[in-house]
Amino acid sequence: MDLIGNRDINSLVDWQVQLQPSEVFIVWENGESVTWKEFAEKTHLYASYFKKLGIKKGTKVVFQYRTSVDLLYMIFGLYKLGAVAVMSNTANTKEDLSYIVEYTNSRYLVMEGGEEDEAFINHVLHQHPVERILINQKIKLNSNKVSNMKEGISLNNGKDVLPRLNLSPDDPATVIFTSGTTAKPKGVIYTHGNHLFSGEIMADILSMDRNDTFMHHFPFFHMNGLGQLFGVLTAGCQLLLFERFRSSVFTDRVEKFHPTITHLNSTHIKMILNHVNEENYRNSSFKTIGFALQMADEHYDRFEKIFGRVLIELYGLTESITIPLVNHPHLKRKRQCLGLPAFGYEVKVVDKNGRENNPFEYGEIILKCYSKHGIMLGYYNKPEETKETIKDGWLYTGDVGYYDEDWYFYMVDRRKDIIKRAGENISAREIEAILESHPSVKEAGVIGIFDEIREEVPKAFIVRNDPNIQEKHIREYCEQKLAYFKVPEYIEFMDKLPKTAVGKIEKKLLRNYGEKRSVNN
Incomplete structure (x- = not known):
């Protein structure tokens, strides 16, 4: 037996209704409330x-x-x-x-x-x-x-x-x-137990309690959207619900509703920084902001200068149900880091044969949970794919990473986003981080495209802050910051990058677009 016991979702809702029937549970974006x-x-x-x-x-x-x-x-x-x-x-x-x-x-x-x-x-x-x-x-x-x-x-x-x-x-x-x-x-x-376990972990990691107001703007078809919701249900706090994230009115919403906790990703944070006037804004009510997807130190510093030291880096995927790794601010804090295993999780980095790696050796991040509710039940009607992903109780994430001497974990890239160039493994995320550190680059997405001699080469899609910046300037900058084989072979400027509903760059569409362009060129 674990902390879920024999409960289901309905018992959690019934318990909160019994505890605080007349307290406000949901505040919708127009101000309407529901007890x-x-x-x-x-x-x-x-x-x-x-x-x-x-x-x-x-x-x-x-x-x-x-x-x-x-x-x-x-x-x-x-x-x-x-x-x-x-x-x-x-x-x-x-x-x-x-x-x-x-x-x-x-x-x-x-x-x-x-x-x-x-x-x-x-x-x-x-x-x-x-x-x-x-x-x-x-x-x-x-x-x-x-x-x-x-x-x-x-x-x-x-x-x-x-x-x-x-x-x-x-x-x-x-x-x-x-x-x-x-x-x-x-x-x-996702089972009833999965959702309840997710709520327990989310509420614990983000230090949620009944006095909090959680600002929610993720869609419910995304694991983050439901995970945050069940964190609110577990803590019994108030849910401040928005149809979608809008960077242009983020600070207006904060000033109007005074939320104490929210969840963002690095794309959201960069978009907020493009809109906020940091000289005039010093009115944050946040005590905690969880975020996913690594970002440049410059964005990290600017955001915390405005909103306070509130960021907690989190790592999870749909199959892991919730957050198995957390870079908690109350412990030793490391940048560009996924942190340590969350309560109840064990995490390893293994080679292609499943053997555990030593510190700083790249391999696949795998994880398991003491509770059966801590990872997915499986893929619907796909038993073979489920067996390939869950082996001996370990969830194989498909993410390439390593751990350091303190057992802090780091993600290098998604396995499918590793670019294989003439025998060298290149992280698309590493190139993106360098590109986005350039003052004239607003956003960048990097993929590998086919090359007859070298198997794959990096191609960068860039959204500019400055229309005068040219390909040669970007290339010169990358040559100063990256090993020669990591410098993008091709650079293409775009008005905007394709995004998923939660703000991630849609690499699948970039690959399709990049392949067509490379064939036509």
């Missing part, structure tokens, strides 16, 4: 409605729905029934959505139902034997399989007594998708 009791009542209303549609324990429901309070009501309404929320990226095309519906064998789909969704809905109706598509707006669709939830909820008084299900921590709750590289994305199964 814990109101949240429980709304969740019950949706659960009752879903049950009447035939949704029950084990039913998979796909959501392609922007962040909102209503989305939380729906997801937690499903959890009450023991159903499974399948989270689709809101940027997905209709073909992407169709793949997710087919891959997970889902029979229910939830969308907002605006005019832009009509093509998606018609596509799914024609391609898949769905039982019901649920929308929240009135659009004209000639199908008895499309239902308006608002109308359905208004007709359903929600007073049905829903029997408390005997759910196990091992029961599936959510499917979250990994980013695809060349293959289609894989669905990672």
Whole structure:
């Protein structure tokens, strides 16, 4: 038995409702608030409605729905029934959505139902034997399989007594998708126990308690979005919820709502620094800001000069459920470092044969947790891929890294982002960091492209701060900072780089674009 015991998600929500029914749980970006009791009542209303549609324990429901309070009501309404929320990226095309519906064998789909969704809905109706598509707006669709939830909820008084299900921590709750590289994305199964364990770790690492206000702007189809949410549920603090991150109004939001904790990534931080007036802004309410993805020391220093010494570097991936490595400020603090294993985790760096490396030797980062809830249950309907990723209880992350003499861990790059040039392994992240240290470079993304002689060579895509900076200036700068074989062979300037929904550079799109350009050139 571990700290999760025999609990499920519903028991956590019930406990907070019992403790503080009239306290505010959620504050939406427009200032509207929801108490814990109101949240429980709304969740019950949706659960009752879903049950009447035939949704029950084990039913998979796909959501392609922007962040909102209503989305939380729906997801937690499903959890009450023991159903499974399948989270689709809101940027997905209709073909992407169709793949997710087919891959997970889902029979229910939830969308907002605006005019832009009509093509998606018609596509799914024609391609898949769905039982019901649920929308929240009135659009004209000639199908008895499309239902308006608002109308359905208004007709359903929600007073049905829903029997408390005997759910196990091992029961599936959510499917979250990994980013695809060349293959289609894989669905990672999160159990009730996974979510509860994630909440415990997140609340502990970020020192969350009932007096905090957590500023949340990550999408719920991302592991960070749900991980932060369950940290809030565990701590019983207030959730300050925004549909999305917006750097241009970040400080305005901070001054208006006074959050104490948030989570960012390095891209967010660089975008904030491009907008904030550091001479006029000295009004931060933050005590802790977790962040992921390493960044240049210059950005680190500028950010903490403005917001205080609040940054905590975190490392995690969809398959690890939560944060297995943390660079905690209360211990010895090292820059550009993932830190030490979080409570309950063991981390190693191994060679290609699975043997543990010595300090400073590059290898693959692997991890395991004392609790079975600390890593994913597996990839949905992909047993072979699951076996390749989880071996003897160890999760193989696909990240290349090393550890130092103090057992602090460092990430060099994603294994798929290592550029192999004439027998040399080159980190794309290292080149990106050097490029972004140039005052005229706003942002950079580096990939490897095919070379007939050297196998691969680095190509850099750059967004400039100064339109007058030229390729030769960038090359000269890199030659001063990098070994000759790491200097980008090709440099291309762009107006902006393709990004994922959480602000990461979309390397897959850069690779596709880079390959086409190299062929044409």
